Amino acid sequence: MKISTRGRYAIRVMIDLAEHNDGGYTAMREVAERQQISLKYLERILPVLVSAKLIEGIQGKGGGYRLTRKPEEYSIGEILVLTEGDLAPVACLSCKGKSCDRKYICKTLPMWKELSLLINNFFNNKTIADLVNQ
Amino acid sequence: MKISTRGRYAIRVMIDLAEHNDGGYTAMREVAERQQISLKYLERILPVLVSAKLIEGIQGKGGGYRLTRKPEEYSIGEILVLTEGDLAPVACLSCKGKSCDRKYICKTLPMWKELSLLINNFFNNKTIADLVNQ
């Protein structure tokens, strides 16, 4: 029951980009240094954020990444779904998991659905801007 | 971000024991059959519930397990803590994890604490009795 470094690092990168958002591009080398995260590892996490158009990057000297929207327009939920794959607390509710043949009689399923809703609401109602301003 | 079969199966066993609670002992072979869970696997999950005195078992023919309290006196939280080890949604908040040296400057830590509280409250306010009666 843990959110992995992939998702947590992605959020920290987004916050860092929001904090240093002057219209230009921020090199991931700087972000990695400030956040004390391996640059090489970050480079493996970012592509999914780029292809989902949450950030955009340009190559070459002076290049880097920048946000494509305002910080308050990113929900934590969408970042985590991209990087973690799913926010379902149990396999039965994951879109990847196969349908369980006990779903109509399972006494625990309603509880998992309730929890899933709680967690999803929590993350969808929290934005990058909420985390920058504190 | 998933609760594993260990915790989920433990809860289902507790519910099953509560449903067939006539004062006597219920053989795990029956529970495994009803719940469609491998008996051998269940036998590996149960010892922690026994040593924490959530259930008690007696050996030999006619033996089995039974609850030591009333169903409404078991919170889902305590069952999951025993079987999953921890309910912290991130390593930084786990009792097992080492202390993070960014904890005083981390912009995300307050959010993880908030989520952790939400999840713990959810599980601590839900009992086995809540799941049996529906």
Next chain:
DNA sequence: TTAATTACCTACCAAGTCAATAGGTATTTG
């Protein structure tokens, strides 16, 4: 007393995930 049944115990295993590291290539700027 014996056979059946049960909890209880330990070792093992295959597959997958996690958290990186390594070693590049392509692109752009000064």
Next chain:
DNA sequence: CAAATACCTATTGACTTGGTAGGTAATTAA
């Protein structure tokens, strides 16, 4: 041309997951 950057793919060691295998000890019914 050199430096800096994003971008790409393969590999790896440690760990977790979800079991299986093969027993032993205790108890009861026949």
